[in-house]
Amino acid sequence: MRALPEKNKNPSFDYDWLARLAVEATQEEGLSATPGALKKRIKRLQVGLPAEDEFVAILTWLGKCTLIHRLDQMQMPPTSWNRYYIPDLLVVFNYENREIPVLIEVKTGKKQSLSLKAQQVEGMRRYAELLQLPLLIAWKFSSMRVWSLFELDHLSHAVKNYNISFNIAQQQNLMGLLAGDFLFKLRAGAGVHFVYKKLKKIREARCGEGRSEAWHVVLEKAYFSNGDGSPVETVGPELGYLILTSETEEYARVDEAHIYDGLRVPESEPFNWAHRVLETLLKWPLYEQQVSWRKILREGRLPIECSKMRESAQKGIPEKIVRFIFDILPHKRPLFLSD
Secondary structure, eight states: OOOOOGGGOOTTSOHHHHHHHHHHHHHHHOTTOOHHHHHHHHHHHHHHHHHHHHHHHHHHHHTOEEEEEEOOSOOOSGGGGGTOOOOSEEEEEEETTEEEEEEEEEEEESSSEEEEEHHHHHHHHHHHHHHTOOEEEEEEETTTTEEEEEEGGGSEEOSSEEEEEHHHHHHTOOTTTTTOOOEEEEOTTOEEEEEEEEEEEEEEEEETTEEEEEEEEEEEEEEEEOTTSOEESOOOHHHHHHHHTSOOEEEEEEOSSEEEEEEEOOTTOOOEEHHHHHHHHHHTTTTOSSOOHHHHHHHTOOOSOHHHHHHHHHHTTTTTSEEEEEOOOOSSOOGGGOO
């Protein structure tokens, strides 16, 4: 295949990504595969590889890794495929001033349980034993946008497959202990507020038993408030992001001279993982439905730092904006973390 002329190259298009998909699809389907079979395989890879990119971006942002390496090179000889299954990533965590290397297989799904084929699980286990490295599973429960990271041994062997429920995966979750993730809960009533001064009425119309109005306005004031509704002047950008990316409810009211609206944390605000803030932040500015994790990683443009966001969250406790911060530990501490 001839190289594209330099003038036709699109710097925003990832040709390495396209080549990787094509090569991996051909490797799995064989050189004699039909175009239709290759197309289906590429679509399947497009589902799996962005999940890897997202998890790599999250680990990078959380800041507890010294190395993340994809294990996506060609596996030879072909007879090894019957015995070994290569996980997706080699990750080195910085844990208590020690470097802890682990293997990680990345999965995603919408169901409340994860199921892996026995051949895949046993192949990964043999590979991990061969290298004498711990083997972990990273699983994103897509419906809740929550990642779990747990040891392979927490999977239970059913009739054919190995399974784990979302509840068990969260109980044994290592995202906090190893990766530096944390849970937080905001105070109900905390929020962001906008005060607009009315300048000139544009139009007025009846709306049922009431009426609707349109005004030219100017923003007079914008501020954050704590759970008591009191304005807080010391909210930095990181603490503001926690409010703006959490589940909030809108409100609006009008008087003779002003229009008031904003977002407030409801009474039912759930606990939130820090890693979910990252995804929301990346979608929020342009209201994007999908995040181009590969492009973000390539350009190195992850927003803020998780450590600074945590510091701001801690400062938000005496300000009555944050209610709780939790460091979640697994029910069973992994043996590989022992001294």
